[in-house]
Amino acid sequence: MGLLEVKGINKRFGGLQALGDVNLSIEENTTHAIIGPNGAGKSTLLNVLVGKLIPDSGSVMFDGQSVLGRKPHEINQMGISRVFQTPEIFSDLTVFENVMIPCFAKRDGAFRMHAIESIFAERGIQEQADAILDDVNMLEKKDMIASSLSRGDKRRLEMAMCLVQDPKLLLLDEPTAGMARADTQNTISLLKEIREKRGITMAIIEHDMNVVFSLAERITVLAQGTPLVEDTPDNIKGHPKVREAYLGEAQV
Amino acid sequence: MLGLEKKDFRLLLIVIGLTMLAPFILNPFPAGSEMAQFNAGYPDLMQRFVIFGIFAIGFNILFGLTGYLSFGHAAFLGAGSYGAVWMFKLLSMNVLPAIAISVIIAGLFSLLIGFISLRRSGIYFSILTLAFAQMSFALAYSVLTPITGGETGLQLALDDPRIFGASQTATGNIPVPALFGLEMRSSYELGVGSWLFTFNAGYYLAAVFMIFAFYMSIRIFRSPFGMMLRAIKSNQTRMSYTGLNARPYTLAAFVISGMYAGLAGGLMASMDPLAGAERMQWTASGEVVLMTILGGAGTLIGPVLGAGMIKYFENIFSKINETILHGWFAFLPDGLENVVVAMIYPFIGKGWHLTLGIVFMLVVIFLPGGLVQGGQKIAAAFRRKKPEDAKPNATEPAE
Numbered sequence: 209m210g211l212l213e214v215k216g217i218n219k220r221f222g223g224l225q226a227l228g229d230v231n232l233s234i235e236e237n238t239t240h241a242i243i244g245p246n247g248a249g250k251s252t253l254l255n256v257l258v259g260k261l262i263p264d265s266g267s268v269m270f271d272g273q274s275v276l277g278r279k280p281h282e283i284n285q286m287g288i289s290r291v292f293q294t295p296e297i298f299s300d301l302t303v304f305e306n307v308m309i310p311c312f313a314k315r316d317g318a319f320r321m322h323a324i325e326s327i328f329a330e331r332g333i334q335e336q337a338d339a340i341l342d343d344v345n346m347l348e349k350k351d352m353i354a355s356s357l358s359r360g361d362k363r364r365l366e367m368a369m370c371l372v373q374d375p376k377l378l379l380l381d382e383p384t385a386g387m388a389r390a391d392t393q394n395t396i397s398l399l400k401e402i403r404e405k406r407g408i409t410m411a412i413i414e415h416d417m418n419v420v421f422s423l424a425e426r427i428t429v430l431a432q433g434t435p436l437v438e439d440t441p442d443n444i445k446g447h448p449k450v451r452e453a454y455l456g457e458a459q460v
Numbered sequence: 461m462l463g464l465e466k467k468d469f470r471l472l473l474i475v476i477g478l479t480m481l482a483p484f485i486l487n488p489f490p491a492g493s494e495m496a497q498f499n500a501g502y503p504d505l506m507q508r509f510v511i512f513g514i515f516a517i518g519f520n521i522l523f524g525l526t527g528y529l530s531f532g533h534a535a536f537l538g539a540g541s542y543g544a545v546w547m548f549k550l551l552s553m554n555v556l557p558a559i560a561i562s563v564i565i566a567g568l569f570s571l572l573i574g575f576i577s578l579r580r581s582g583i584y585f586s587i588l589t590l591a592f593a594q595m596s597f598a599l600a601y602s603v604l605t606p607i608t609g610g611e612t613g614l615q616l617a618l619d620d621p622r623i624f625g626a627s628q629t630a631t632g633n634i635p636v637p638a639l640f641g642l643e644m645r646s647s648y649e650l651g652v653g654s655w656l657f658t659f660n661a662g663y664y665l666a667a668v669f670m671i672f673a674f675y676m677s678i679r680i681f682r683s684p685f686g687m688m689l690r691a692i693k694s695n696q697t698r699m700s701y702t703g704l705n706a707r708p709y710t711l712a713a714f715v716i717s718g719m720y721a722g723l724a725g726g727l728m729a730s731m732d733p734l735a736g737a738e739r740m741q742w743t744a745s746g747e748v749v750l751m752t753i754l755g756g757a758g759t760l761i762g763p764v765l766g767a768g769m770i771k772y773f774e775n776i777f778s779k780i781n782e783t784i785l786h787g788w789f790a791f792l793p794d795g796l797e798n799v800v801v802a803m804i805y806p807f808i809g810k811g812w813h814l815t816l817g818i819v820f821m822l823v824v825i826f827l828p829g830g831l832v833q834g835g836q837k838i839a840a841a842f843r844r845k846k847p848e849d850a851k852p853n854a855t856e857p858a859e
Binding site: 280281282289292299300305310317320323324329330369 | 680688698702705
């Protein structure tokens with residue numbers, strides 16, 4: 209049984225069947241890519257996994273517990289972290305504060321009334337934050353306001369914020385969308401490093417086939433809200449159904 | 461020191477110094493001189509400075525940190541006032557239980573209103589709080605007259621069943637609020653040359669509370685809790701995808717700022733033991749919003765400055781009338797004098813709101829960070845003369 213088990217998920221938006229009977233199993237300690245043409249339902253699926261959308265039917269089990277009906281922050285506390293297409297960071301706060309917040313969330317849970325303690329006295333949290341910033345090579349930028357970072361740095365900061373929570377599953381929504389080639393390569397190597405060093409299970413939604421084939425160990429192809437095939441990257445490359453979904457029948 | 465960083469501790473010391481020496485600082489002009497009308501060092505106004513300072517400091521914890529703009533905070537101030545007056549009526553004329561109950565009542569009341577209002581954010585939150593405050597005002601004004609005194613307000617009477625203490629003094633008067641015998645209205649006057657300085661017991665009590673309130677606000681600003689509140693203002697999506705529940709954080713901030721408002725209301729009633737429904741009206745709620753923005757929302761000292769400035773305008777500017785203006789411009793030829801007076805007159809006296817409005821407009825347009833930002837700019841301009849300090853302090857999140 210996989211770390212994440214999705215069974216028979218259906219989701220309709222009015223007349224549109226966004227997800228139709230989706231089954232998906234993400235094994236522990238793998239990088240699983242979900243690809244598909246535009247409108248295939250990738251983002252809808254992701255939003256179901258993090259609790260932003262509630263499906264009409266089906267079940268989502270994570271680590272033996274149901275995810276459905278829980279709020280995003282509860283799902284995060286279960287061990288699922290998410291990286292967004294455009295980095296979601298605390299823009300008005302410093303880089304250091306940005307990584308301290310997930311440290312507190314990890315240690316204290318969804319809410320704690322620590323209104324009198326001083327941040328400056330939280331040595332353990334500060335060391336943790338320093339360590340993760342060092343890991344992503346951003347230690348020298350720790351006092352910068354996050355909004356002034358470059359796009360690539362924002363992405364790395366967001367990644368650091370997710371990693372410092374030590375998630376069991378990291379969801380990445382097009383982590384290289386809109387990036388320059390050099391930044392894309394950096395992100396790929398960063399993700400590879402995370403995968404090898406920390407052994408975090410990852411699920412990636414991505415358009416860029418270069419990224420997909422350099423990272424993924426399993427690939428699921430979605431088309432029109434339904435999984436077409438699930439296989440290893442090598443088998444997916446030449447799969448006729450995949451070419452059909454991407455290129456259209458006429459050209460086969 | 462006291463769990464504060466050096467810079468914050470210095471700021472606290474400055475505030476302590478200013479509030480303790482306020483009777484001197486606010487009375488720079490000799491009594492009886494032309495300029496004496498600009499003196500603000502009389503007890504009534506000084507009390508208002510610090511009490512509204514407390515109100516604004518508390519409001520800033522909610523608005524400055526989380527960005528949730530409440531338009532109904534006066535309701536908590538009013539509730540606190542009513543609570544305090546009832547304590548005077550029923551329990552004793554000692555101000556401490558009255559202040560304690562006002563904080564508790566405001567806390568409970570804000571818990572209720574916050575719990576409902578915080579289901580929405582942005583303009584909907586503002587409208588909800590405004591609606592609740594106006595409902596409270598309307599209730600206090602009419603239906604709840606047995607509790608609130610309705611139109612006339614809640615006052616002490618000669619037949620109050622006071623448990624600790626007499627209903628009347630030996631001379632048949634209503635007793636006055638006191639702190640273990642020290643009457644709030646009692647003052648000590650110190651004459652130095654032609655200057656007259658007034659030291660009022662009520663002012664100093666309120667000032668001590670304000671210093672404590674200010675100290676607590678620094679602690680909150682510098683705590684992990686305060687950081688979470690700023691994170692909520694910055695990005696709620698990331699907040700929830702970081703496993704943090706924004707609702708209890710905002711509710712806690714709302715209740716804390718409600719308790720600050722209650723403290724201000726309790727102190728107000730301690731200085732002058734009556735409470736009226738107009739304290740809950742939306743204009744009073746709007747005033748604290750103005751104070752906070754004028755001084756600098758999200759900064760530590762800004763709300764206090766804003767409160768001081770608005771109260772100074774309200775009490776000093778509004779007293780300048782046409783006769784005084786004619787006196788000032790008497791040196792001009794008659795026709796010109798009348799023209800000048802006619803031009804200035806709309807901005808002073810009863811027209812002080814116009815001046816305040818213009819000042820507010822200028823601050824919002826040119827100094828979005830309020831008076832504090834103005835101060836920082838001036839400080840930076842001075843520092844620029846020394847080349848090594850030329851870098852502006854852009855990374856400071858607050859203050």
